[in-house]
Amino acid sequence: MTPFDYDFLRRLLKDRSGLMLSADKEYLVESRLLPIARKNNLGSLSELVQKLKAPGSENLLVAVVEAMTTNETFFLRDKVPFDHFRNSIIPSLLKSRESKRKLRIWCAAASTGQEPYSLAMCLKDMGPRLDGWRIEMVATDLSMEVLDKAKAGVYSQFEVQRGLPIQMLLKYFTQTGETWQISQEIRSMVQYRTLNLLGDFTSLGPFDLVFCRNVLIYFDQPTKVEVLERIRKITEPDGFLVLGAAETVVGLTDAFKPVPDQRGVYAPNVGAAPAKPASTGFAMPATQRLAANFGGNR
Numbered sequence: 001m002t003p004f005d006y007d008f009l010r011r012l013l014k015d016r017s018g019l020m021l022s023a024d025k026e027y028l029v030e031s032r033l034l035p036i037a038r039k040n041n042l043g044s045l046s047e048l049v050q051k052l053k054a055p056g057s058e059n060l061l062v063a064v065v066e067a068m069t070t071n072e073t074f075f076l077r078d079k080v081p082f083d084h085f086r087n088s089i090i091p092s093l094l095k096s097r098e099s100k101r102k103l104r105i106w107c108a109a110a111s112t113g114q115e116p117y118s119l120a121m122c123l124k125d126m127g128p129r130l131d132g133w134r135i136e137m138v139a140t141d142l143s144m145e146v147l148d149k150a151k152a153g154v155y156s157q158f159e160v161q162r163g164l165p166i167q168m169l170l171k172y173f174t175q176t177g178e179t180w181q182i183s184q185e186i187r188s189m190v191q192y193r194t195l196n197l198l199g200d201f202t203s204l205g206p207f208d209l210v211f212c213r214n215v216l217i218y219f220d221q222p223t224k225v226e227v228l229e230r231i232r233k234i235t236e237p238d239g240f241l242v243l244g245a246a247e248t249v250v251g252l253t254d255a256f257k258p259v260p261d262q263r264g265v266y267a268p269n270v271g272a273a274p275a276k277p278a279s280t281g282f283a284m285p286a287t288q289r290l291a292a293n294f295g296g297n298r
Contacts, residue, residue, distance in 0.1 A: 001026065001045040008049055009033075009064075016065045017142055018198050018219045018227075032067045036060075066143040069218075073111040074162035076118045081213065081242050084262050086122050089240050093208050094129065096238055102134045106204060108197065108212040108231075110139035113150030113190070114159075115211060117182055120189040121172055138204060140195035147192045153182035197227050205234025213264075214244035221252065228253045232268055241266040 006026055013019040021029070030045060037048040040060065051057055052064065076082050093103055107116040116139040123135060141147050160169055160180045173180040195201055197215065210231055216224045232255035235241060241256050243249070243264050249256045256266035 001030065001049075005046050005049040008053075009045075012052065012061070013065065013068055014220075016061070016198075017069050017196070018223050019069055020218060020220050029068070033064060036063050036067055062144075066145055069142050073114045074159065075114045075164040075168075077115065077163055077213075078245055079163075080245075081211070081264055082118060082122060084242070084265050085119065086126070088262055089209060089242075089265065090123070090126070093239075094133075097208065101132055103136070103209070104205075104207045105135070105137045105209045106207045106211065106234075107137065107139040107190075108195075108210060109215045110141045110147065110150055110192065111143075112146045112155075113139065113153060113182075113192075114155075114163075115139075115213070116150075116190045117153065117186055118163075119211070120186045121168055123189070124172070124186065135189070137190050138193060138207075139190050140193050140201075140204075142194065142196055144194055147194060150190075151187070151192050153187045154179050155182070156180075198223070201230065202234055206236050206239075207234055208236050208239045209242070210235055210240070211242045213242060214247070216247045217244065225253050229255050232256060235268050237268050237270050239268060241268075 006029065009029055010021045013021060033045055033048060037043070037045055040048070040051065042048050042051060048060075048064075052060060097103060105119065107119070110116050116137055120137060123130060139150065141150075155173075156179055160173065169180065172183050172186050174183065193204075195204070212227075212231060216227065219227065228249060231241060232253075240259070241249075243266065245264060247264075248258075249266055250258065254269050257269045259265040259267050
C-alpha cells in the first residue's frame with residue numbers, strides 16, 4: 001500500500017464515519033482490510049483502493065467502513081456507568097417522570113448489543129419499581145453486520161465471560177452447545193436501527209438518557225463539538241448523557257455540564273448558547289452518506 005493509498009483511505013473513513021486515523025495506523029488498516037480485499041479477489045490494498053475509486057463501488061465502500069469501525073465491546077463494560085445508571089440516573093428519572101411514566105433511552109453506538117442488553121438486564125432487575133412504566137430503548141450503529149448479531153443476541157462463551165456476572169448469565173441466557181442466547185424478553189426491550197452520527201438523527205428524539213460511550217475519542221475536535229451539540233438538541237432538558245471514561249465535554253462545548261460525583265455523566269446545560277458552526281465535513285453528497293452509526297468501543 002502506497003502513502004497515497006493510505007491517505008485516500010484516511011480521507012474516506014473520515015468523511016464516511018468521522019474516524020480519524022493517525023499516520024502510524026497502517027498496520028491496523030492492513031489487518032482489517034486485507035480480508036476484504038481477498039474476499040473480493042483483489043491481490044493487494046492498492047488494488048482495493050483502485051476498486052473503491054471506480055464507479056459502482058458502494059457495497060465495497062460500506063464493507064470497508066464497517067470493517068474499520070467495528071470494535072470490541074463487552075457486557076457491563078467499565079462497571080461505573082452501569083452503577084450510576086442503577087443507583088442515580090434511573091431513580092432520578094423515575095421521580096421526575098412519575099406523571100407520564102415513560103422513559104426513552106438511546107445507545108448511540110450499540111455494536112454487537114452488549115451495552116443495550118446490559119442496560120435492559122439492569123432495568124429488568126429493578127422488578128416492581130418499573131411496573132406500569134413504558135421504557136423504550138433505541139440502539140444504533142453504523143455497521144449493519146454487527147446489528148444483525150445484536151438482534152440475534154447469540155454470544156460465545158468468551159463473550160459472556162467478559163464482564164457478565166454468573167447470576168445474570170444464568171438468569172437471562174440459554175446455552176446451546178458452545179453459545180449462549182439472551183432471552184427473547186430482554187431482546188424485545190431493544191429496538192435496533194442503522195444510523196450515522198455524522199448524519200441527521202433528530203427524528204430519533206427526544207430522549208431522557210443517551211449513552212454515547214467510546215465513540216467521540218475517534219473524532220476530531222470540530223466533529224466532537226458538532227455531535228455533542230446535536231445530541232443536546234434531542235436530550236430532554238432534565239435528561240442525561242453518559243460518555244466513556246476517556247471522553248468529556250469539558251473544554252469542548254457548553255451544551256452539557258458534568259453531574260457532580262458521577263464520573264462520565266452529564267446533564268444538558270439549559271442556559272448555554274449554541275456553539276458556532278464548525279467545518280467538519282458533514283456536508284458530504286447524499287449518495288455517499290451511510291444510513292448507519294459509528295460502531296464505537298463500548
